[in-house]
Structures are given as C-alpha cells and as structure tokens.
Amino acid sequence: xxxxxSDSRYLRRLPIGQMDVVTKKGNxxxxxxxxxxxxxxDLATLIVVGxxxxxxxxxxxxxxxxxxxxxADAPLRPSYSVPVHEGTLVKIIKDKxxxxxxxxxxxxxxxxxxQTLGDLKRSVINLIYxxxxxxxxxxxxxxxxxxxxxxxSFASAASGGTDRYMSLAAVKEDHIIDGAKGLMRExxxxxxxxxxxxxxxxxxxxxxxxxxxxxxxxxxxxSAQIMEGISNHVIYGEENAGITxxxxxxxxxxxxxxxxxxxxxxxxxxxxxxxxxxxxxxxPEDAATPA
Numbered sequence: 343x344x345x346x347x348s349d350s351r352y353l354r355r356l357p358i359g360q361m362d363v364v365t366k367k368g369n370x371x372x373x374x375x376x377x378x379x380x381x382x383x384d385l386a387t388l389i390v391v392g393x394x395x396x397x398x399x400x401x402x403x404x405x406x407x408x409x410x411x412x413x414a415d416a417p418l419r420p421s422y423s424v425p426v427h428e429g430t431l432v433k434i435i436k437d438k439x440x441x442x443x444x445x446x447x448x449x450x451x452x453x454x455x456x457q458t459l460g461d462l463k464r465s466v467i468n469l470i471y472x473x474x475x476x477x478x479x480x481x482x483x484x485x486x487x488x489x490x491x492x493x494x495s496f497a498s499a500a501s502g503g504t505d506r507y508m509s510l511a512a513v514k515e516d517h518i519i520d521g522a523k524g525l526m527r528e529x530x531x532x533x534x535x536x537x538x539x540x541x542x543x544x545x546x547x548x549x550x551x552x553x554x555x556x557x558x559x560x561x562x563x564x565s566a567q568i569m570e571g572i573s574n575h576v577i578y579g580e581e582n583a584g585i586t587x588x589x590x591x592x593x594x595x596x597x598x599x600x601x602x603x604x605x606x607x608x609x610x611x612x613x614x615x616x617x618x619x620x621x622x623x624x625x626p627e628d629a630a631t632p633a
Contacts, residue, residue, distance in 0.1 A: 345431045345620045346448065350424040350502055384412050385419055387576045391565045424502030426450055426618035433620075438627040445522045446510040450618040451610065453503045456581035462588070463595050465581060467603050470545050472496050474537050474604070475529075477545075482528060489517070489524025497611060499578040507611040515629040522621075533612045536605050546596050557589045 347353040358364060364373070388407075390399055456465060472495075479493040490511035498506050509529060513521030563585075575582035583591070625631055 345433050345622070346450075346500070346506075347424055347502070348427045348431060351422040352424060352502055378413070379417055380419075382412055382416065383407050383410050384416075389569055389572050389576075391568045391572075422502055424450070424500070424504040426504075428617055430616045430619040430621060432623070434623045434625070434631050436625055436627045436629065436631070440624055440626050442512060443515045443518055443521075443623070443625040443629060444510060444512050445518060445525065446508060446622040446624075447522070447526065448509075448620040448622070449507045449611070449613060450500075450504050450620075451507065451613065453499070453505045453579070455579055457579075459591070462581055462583065462591060463598075464607075466549075466592055466595055467599055467607055468497060470542070470549060470599065471604050471607050473545050473548070474541050475532060477541070478528060478532065479525075482524070489513075489527075490521040493525050493528075495525075495529060499574075499580060515625060518623060518625070519632050529612055533608050536601060536608070539601060542599075542601055542604065546599070550593065550596060553589045553592050556585060560585045 344353055359376070363369065366372075388403065390403075454464070455461060475495050476493075479495060482488055483490055483492050490513050493509070493511040495507075495509040498508055500506050509525055511521045511525045571580075571582050574580040623631060
C-alpha cells in the first residue's frame with residue numbers, strides 16, 4: 343500500500359482520517375464539523391437495486407433527501423492524484439502466515455476514462471488481450487522447466503487518476519529472481535513479437551459465445567452483481583452499459599479488432615521505463631530472499 347500510493351495524499355490519509363485527530367478527547371465539535379462538511383447529499387450516491395415500484399421508491403427518496411440542503415459555504419471537494427515516482431520501488435514482505443512465495447510487478451499509468459463508444463471498444467480489446475496473455479502464461483506454467491508455478495497479467499483501475507498494469511507469479515522459494523525474470527521475459531516477448539492471428543481468432547470465437555451466453559442469462563444477474571457494476575461506474579468511472587446494448591456492440595466490433603489494436607494496448611501496458619514501477623515480493627518468514 344505505501345509504495346502504490348508513494349508521494350500522494352492517499353498515503354498520509356486513510357479514509358477514516360488521522361487517528362490522532364479522530365480519537366482526540368474533547369474533539370466532538372471538530373468531528374461534527376467534518377461530518378457537516380463532507381457527509382452531504384451532493385457528495386453521495388444512492389443505489390437502489392431490487393424488485394420494487396420505481397415511482398414509490400423515487401418519492402420515498404425525495405421525501406427523505408429533499409430537505410437536506412447543501413450549505414452555501416460548503417467546501418469544494420478536492421481532487422488528489424497519485425504522482426508517478428522515479429525509478430522502481432521494491433518491497434519484500436515476510437510473514438509466518440504466508441505459505442508460498444510470489445512476485446508482483448506493477449506499472450502505473452494514467453487512468454483511461456470509459457465515456458465513449460471508442461472507450462467501450464478499447465475495453466473489448468483489453469478483454470481479448472487479457473485472455474491471450476494469460477493463456478500464454480498458463481501454457482508456460484505447465485512446462486516441466488517452467489520458471490513459475492502460476493502467473494497472470496492484467497490491467498486494473500485504481501485511485502488518484504492512475505491505473506495499474508499488474509503481473510504476478512507464484513514461484514518456488516529459492517527461485518524468486520528466476521520466476522520474476524521468466525515472467526518479464528514472456529511479457530517482453532509479447533511486446534516484441536505480438537500474438538498470432540490464430541490466437542486472436544480463437545479468442546474472438548470464445549468471446550462471441552460468451553456474449554450470447556451472457557445475453558441469455560441477463561435476467562439471472564443478482565442484485566449484488568448489478569450493485570457492483572454501478573458502484574464501479576460511480577467510483578472508478580468504469581463503463582456500465584446495459585447488457586443487451588453491450589452484447590450487440592461487442593458482436594459488432596469483434597470483426598473490426600485487429601492484431602494492431604492488441605499491440606497498441608501492449609505498448610501502453612508494457613512501458614520499459616522504470617519510473618512508476620513497484621515490485622512486491624511476499625514469502626514465508628524463514629525463506630531466503632534476494633538482497
């Protein structure tokens with residue numbers, strides 16, 4: 343956590359605030375002031391999911407919140423970013439409760455909003471890429487001389503206007519460096535040589551079938567799944583298009599996606615520069631680790 347939010351306000355302020363201030367005796371009025379300043383309707387999102395009468399729920403929400411006016415002098419909500427730090431930050435974490443060793447390599451890059459159809463197409467390209475890269479890593483892990491026991495690689499949204507490209511590998515305790523090198527070697531091979539047309543075609547076929555299946559199961563989504571999609575849209579700006587529209591869109595753009603589209607994404611994710619990179623190693627307490 344400290345390395346991922348290095349040099350940012352996120353590192354110094356947990357969501358609950360500074361505990362020496364929160365727990366300070368006689369600080370009641372300061373806490374009330376903080377609550378009045380930030381816990382207000384214009385900074386909140388209410389999500390209602392379930393089987394209900396929409397007109398009735400709308401009215402109940404209005405009856406509850408319409409009277410809660412925002413003060414004229416209410417402070418503006420500040421926005422904080424996570425700066426890209428210089429070089430590579432490394433942390434080795436040892437714990438007696440950890441039973442195996444792993445390496446995680448994280449590259450930070452600017453957040454890509456999901457607001458247009460072009461952004462939605464990019465998310466489809468990312469889905470195809472993620473499948474193909476992890477299929478490659480799985481095939482390598484099944485070799486008798488594999489440098490790692492398991493590996494995966496994917497992009498993930500994060501806070502502070504920054505996204506992350508994360509690559510992780512489960513490795514043998516005495517082969518941490520070999521595992522990390524093996525993981526990066528395959529990723530750099532993909533960056534240099536890309537994927538084959540056969541790999542792309544195979545994933546397109548799988549995704550097309552998945553789209554049809556998801557359309558058939560549209561009505562089976564749980565309230566929790568719907569809630570999660572809306573929450574990610576509100577918090578991280580992830581797209582939350584309706585399943586019917588999304589499925590039709592995916593079927594339309596599948597034929598348009600090329601190997602060049604995939605490779606453009608690879609170039610964005612696998613930036614060879616060391617700036618903004620974090621390496622986390624987790625091992626059992628008594629494991630030998632590289633210096």
